[in-house]
Amino acid sequence: MAKSLLVISRQAPWAGPGAREAxxxxxAGGAFDLPLGLLFLDDGVFQLSVAQQPKAIQQKDLTANLKALPMFGVDDLFACGHSLAERGLNPKNLNLDVETLDSQGVRALIERYDQVITL
Structure with a gap:
């Protein structure tokens, strides 16, 4: 059986290549049926904002790619509730359906996966 993988995305979409790489x-993992999840943490939750204006800073919008995740079999999508609250983002008004976790839930999620990559 394939090992499970959790990718933790901690960068805002405009802060460098980390968000796109995550x-x-x-x-890629979804295309190969790898059991995986994606956690948006810290500034990574800005990827979920519906108020993004990437063209204003000459960046490419990641929203379409994020919305394609379910087509690749990636259904385990999570966001840190504390990170959302700190950045003024309402969990009910995001561009992607994610499960919101508290700090204890984030720790439990990380423990659930065999491998963890943080970008």
Whole structure:
């Protein structure tokens, strides 16, 4: 059986290549039916914001790629509730359906996976 993988995305979509690289890893893993999950943590939760304006800073919008995750079999999507609250994001108003976790839930989630990659 394949080992499970949790990718933790901690960068805002405009802060460098980390957000895109995390998404690429998840999409590739999903294409190969790898058991995986994606956790948005810290500034990574900004990827879930519906108010993004990537063209204003000459960046590519990740929203379409994020919405493609279920087509690649990636259904285990999570966000840290504390990170959302700190950044003023409402869990009910995100561009992706994610399960919101408290700090204890985040720790339990990390323990559940065989491998963890943080970007």
């Amino acid at each position: 998404l690429d890893i998840v999409l």
